[in-house]
Amino acid sequence: MLSSIKNKMNSASIKSMLWLVSEKIIRMFSGVIVGLWIARYLGPSQYGMYTFALAWVSLFNAIAWFGVGENVIRNLVREEGSEGELMGAAFAIRLFGSILAGVLAIAGILITHGNDLLLVKLVIFMSLAIPFAEMPAGIFLFFQSKLDVAKPVMAQNIIRILAAIFRIILVIGAFELIWFGFAILIESALICASLFLLYKIYGGKISTWRYRLSSIVLMLRQGAPIALASLVGSLSARTDQLMLGWFTNFSQVGMYSAALRFSEIWWSFAPIIMNSLSPKYIFNIENEAVLKQNISNIMAYLFLLSFIPVVGVLVLGQYAIPFLLGEQYADALPILYVHVFMAILIFFDAPTGQYLLAQQRQKQMIWKSFFLLLVNFMLNYLFIPLWGALGAAIATLCSYVLMQVVLYRMLPIFKDLADMQNQAFVVMLRIIRGKSIVWG
Numbered sequence: 001m002l003s004s005i006k007n008k009m010n011s012a013s014i015k016s017m018l019w020l021v022s023e024k025i026i027r028m029f030s031g032v033i034v035g036l037w038i039a040r041y042l043g044p045s046q047y048g049m050y051t052f053a054l055a056w057v058s059l060f061n062a063i064a065w066f067g068v069g070e071n072v073i074r075n076l077v078r079e080e081g082s083e084g085e086l087m088g089a090a091f092a093i094r095l096f097g098s099i100l101a102g103v104l105a106i107a108g109i110l111i112t113h114g115n116d117l118l119l120v121k122l123v124i125f126m127s128l129a130i131p132f133a134e135m136p137a138g139i140f141l142f143f144q145s146k147l148d149v150a151k152p153v154m155a156q157n158i159i160r161i162l163a164a165i166f167r168i169i170l171v172i173g174a175f176e177l178i179w180f181g182f183a184i185l186i187e188s189a190l191i192c193a194s195l196f197l198l199y200k201i202y203g204g205k206i207s208t209w210r211y212r213l214s215s216i217v218l219m220l221r222q223g224a225p226i227a228l229a230s231l232v233g234s235l236s237a238r239t240d241q242l243m244l245g246w247f248t249n250f251s252q253v254g255m256y257s258a259a260l261r262f263s264e265i266w267w268s269f270a271p272i273i274m275n276s277l278s279p280k281y282i283f284n285i286e287n288e289a290v291l292k293q294n295i296s297n298i299m300a301y302l303f304l305l306s307f308i309p310v311v312g313v314l315v316l317g318q319y320a321i322p323f324l325l326g327e328q329y330a331d332a333l334p335i336l337y338v339h340v341f342m343a344i345l346i347f348f349d350a351p352t353g354q355y356l357l358a359q360q361r362q363k364q365m366i367w368k369s370f371f372l373l374l375v376n377f378m379l380n381y382l383f384i385p386l387w388g389a390l391g392a393a394i395a396t397l398c399s400y401v402l403m404q405v406v407l408y409r410m411l412p413i414f415k416d417l418a419d420m421q422n423q424a425f426v427v428m429l430r431i432i433r434g435k436s437i438v439w440g
Helices: 002-058 061-065 070-078 083-113 117-134 137-145 150-172 178-201 213-247 250-267 269-281 288-305 307-325 332-339 342-358 362-387 389-410 412-432
Strands: none
Touching: 002 083, 002 117, 002 150, 002 178, 002 213, 002 250, 002 269, 002 307, 061 083, 061 117, 061 213, 083 117, 083 137, 083 213, 117 178, 137 150, 137 178, 150 178, 213 250, 213 362, 213 389, 250 269, 250 307, 250 332, 250 342, 250 389, 269 288, 269 342, 288 307, 288 342, 288 412, 307 332, 307 342, 332 389, 342 362, 342 389, 342 412, 362 389, 362 412, 389 412
16 A cells, blocks of 8 residues: 555656656746747847846845745645635745835836836836746645646647747747737737636636735745855855946847857756645655655766756867857857856755755755855856956856855855765665665
8 A cells, every 4th residue: 555655656746847847848848948039039139138138137136035935845745724815825935025025126126227218118027027026936836735737838839839929920920029029028928817817617606715924934044045045055156147237338248148049058957846846755754864865866866867957069060159149159159158056066966955955954054045145146257358258157066066065165154065066976876886776
């Protein structure tokens, strides 16, 4: 009986991961193929403005979700019968947070770039999309906690395909830049409506959601360290594009963002895999030794897996950029060659975030993100004046290396992360030699 239950959980976990991967494949189509078509159409300068606006608005998304993410999945898995209270608290927090984030994003761009009316309009459209993107997040997390993401992912895939077609129409019709900001708002609104509809169709009752102040405060307390870490991490992730926009010009931002289109799409596969594996191999594990072994195993597999996109980009990048973007983006090639190695670091480190969350060590996630932000900012400040967009790529890569190699071994609180890294390399050797791996 127990064996049958485990087999069903394994099957559900694999199916969940495959559906999430399918969603990322659609994102790859719309974000890379269509996105690069948009980049070619707009040119480095206008595309740089478009991606600068995206980076600016993305900076405030950590405020929008207030850390309400993996902790909701964990609580839904561990606390049966708590759906109404958890979903209500998550919705209330996301609604308030998304409105606050949008207001701050618009106010900030008016203060810093108020004279650039086109940039301001882009930020306004993108900011209006934040509430639509964040409000239904609890619904998706609910399906994810049940390892039943097929329905919401299928709905999102359909809408993303339609949104990609809409963007293609904008390119073919030679529409102005502002329309691409409007497309983001429309896509977010449609996905929001579809998720709420699915929740209702498949038995969910919004009327059962409870907006208790005590639950909201508790969820905020649990999520505050994650939100702060995410805010710092978001700033760190966007530091390169934002600093390029401030210290150079939008053309440099466009070059950097074009290279980023080829490399960053692969990074999202690591959290997809982690979100599929964490309910079974992390959040349900009480024995710390077993948990660490599982983390090391996942780190080993992700590290080996990360070389697939790296090798692919190194081999095909020299042909892909001229073919897809034209000679106007020729300077993006060396940026891509540097930036693609980020995939290895992001894949390898992805399990540590889930581990710290499972151990209730959210504050240490803040230290990681703050270290990354500080180092990235200093290196960008030094390298951007020297090498422009290439300097930003080098700065970002170096900051991740220093975090994983130096920080984990410099501070005692991260010693167990360094130990799991070391164990992961031992596991890799076993995998390469074809030997079996022990899972908890």
